[in-house]
Amino acid sequence: MASAPEDPVLERYFKGHKAAITSVDFSPNGKQLATASWDTFLMLWNCKPQARAFRYVGHKDVVTSVQFSPLGNLLASASRDRTIRLWIPDKRGKSSEFKAHTAPVRSIDFSADGQFLATASEDKSIKVWNMYRQRFLYSLYRHTHWVRCAKFSPDGRLIVSCSEDKTIKIWDTTNKQCVNNFSDSVGFANFVGFNPTGTCIASAGSDHTVKIWDIRVNKLLQHYQVHSGGVNCVSFHPSGNYLITASSDGTLKILDLLEGRLIYTLQGHTGPVFTVSFSKGGDLFSSGGADAQVLLWRTNFDGLNCKDIIKRNLKRLHFDSSPHLVDIYPRTPHPHEGKIETVETTDTTVRTLADKGEEINSYFLNPSLLSSECSPTTSKKKTEDTSDFPSESQRSIPLAVTDALEHIMEQLSVLTQTVSILEQRLTLTEDKLKDCLENQHRLFNALQQKS
Secondary structure (H helix, E strand, C coil): CCCCCCEEEEEEEEEECCEEEEEEEEEECCCCEEEEEEEEEEEEEEECCCCCCCCCCCCCCCCEEEEECCCCCCCCEEEECCEEEEEECCCCCCCHHHHHECCCCEEEEEECCCEEEEECCCCCCEEECCCCEEEEEEEEEECCCCCEEEEEECCCEEEEEEEEECEEEECCCCEEEEEEECCCCCCEEEEEEECCCCCCCEECCCCCCEEECCCCCEEEEEEEEECCEEEEEEEECCCCEEEEEEEECEEEEEEEECCEEEEEEECCCCCCCCEEEEECCCCCCEEEEEECCCEEECCCCCCCCCHHHHHHEEEEECCCCCCCCCCCCCCCCCCCCCCCCCCCCCCCCCCCCCCCCCCCCCCCCCHHHCCHHHHHCCCCCCCCCCCCCCCCCHCCCHHHHHHHHHHHHHHHHHHHHHHHHHHHHHHHHHHHHHHHHHHHHHHHHHHHHHH
16 A cells, blocks of 8 residues: 655755755765755765765866766766866765866756766757767757756657757757757746656746646647746656756745646745755655755655556556646646547667777776676567557447537637636736836835935
8 A cells, every 4th residue: 555645844954065056966876965056066965864975176167067877976067167077976076077068068967878978058059978988979059049958868869958049959869850849939948857758848947837748749738837936947756746846936846747736835945946856766855046055855745656656657558548648637728639649669779889999987987888788689669559449330429529529629729728828928917017016116215215
């Protein structure tokens, strides 16, 4: 039996940074936490009480992003000093520097196999690095403004990126081409990331919104407007059922994606919250912000165990409805269309390793690349059984009625989207009115002081 969900609890906080926290990441075993800050330092904290923390010095400007490699034997960081560094996460903290960007680097992300690193920069590019050969591989250029974030899909075949040009782009890592593009006329995304199954992406919007897109059918599944400030970061729970958000309004919010609703608002920080991340097991999450504090929380609210999640995902393989995010039916403003979509096929590809004779810096070699698990395998395909779709003679509902219902659904979709646009305009009008009132109040006070 799954345990009853409880409220998340603040377990402890870490103080050591002298300026705002920009990024947090748990080690794969959940025993350590790495943090990056405006103070130009990285810090490595042990989750056990009274355990020693380490400070890593090397960057010459704000450290914008930090992440552990999948094995936990490396720590990567990005900085406004235009460099990327790889660190050995121990008490010595030796590092190796990478230079290729011509402007501040905003984010870094390891591929799930640890072989590659993606970096996003204000030079409008995403760059991909080979961790085995310790060298730059290629750049992705299509954005027309600063790129704020770039993340690999769980299978490493795709990269999602977001930019201040108000677009989110999906890239194919095999042919290095942009294969999809989502645009937003209101604001830009500060952060993007794939859900654990790689079927959807979540974006954290400067326009205070959180959006979840299904990249298989190119539709906006869910649209949340629960924050009163820009959303700076999001993190999926490993189950895929929950999303946690960090905002400049000073709060963390936890969304139940199955129910499509907000379930918790957490107020532990004083000032904007810039980063949040679940541990790999999902039992903990950490947050950091302008108050220079790193908070460690215990999740508690996930009452479903892993076996339940696996069973639920297996059941989804036999649904005849259009693809959706772990049984989520979309909440306003964008519903699904009631049409059966093309069956998705997934290929498993394994990249070849570098020549063994090539010289490699032993400090930064990822041991997983030499394991037997990385041997080439034949590609596999998974397809859904489509032979059981009902024929015209087997339909229990007349075709004319079905067509009429589809037409009604399409009209409802148009109406829903119209309402969404009107809501956005109303929100903008309210914000402008609020600004006008504040300006009038300031003028009135200034006139009173003069008189």
